[in-house]
Amino acid sequence: MGDRGNFENRAAIGRAVRLAREIDDFRARWPTTPSDMSAPPSFTWIQLERQLVDLAATQAQAEMARHLISATRKLAAFKPPEMVLREILCITWVLLDENFQGETGEGPAEMI
Secondary structure (H helix, E strand, O other), X not given: OOHXXXXXXXXXXXXXXXXXXXXXXXXXXXXXXXXXOOOOOOOOHHHHHHHHHHHOOOHHHHHHHHHHHHHHHHHHOOOOHHHXXXXXXXXXXXXXXXXXXXXXXXXXXXXX
């Protein structure tokens, strides 16, 4: 393993440290609630993605939903449930925003 391998390892460690810091910050701000509280109904990642795709304001945002939910799902096991919920709510907000243009510049023009 050369310099490239060392760089990739350091980058992966850096990402893991940042994720751990984000989780610690979240837990400090939002302590765990008592477990005897009633839980919301459960659903699958596929169901969540399907509903967000359907609710998306534009076709570009519908495509974004698939990628955003995939990324959220992959890291969800490492995060507190409430942190994952917050991320899902943020994704939903972006997907319902008719004025959101993303990187591609697609979507309605800015109103003057």
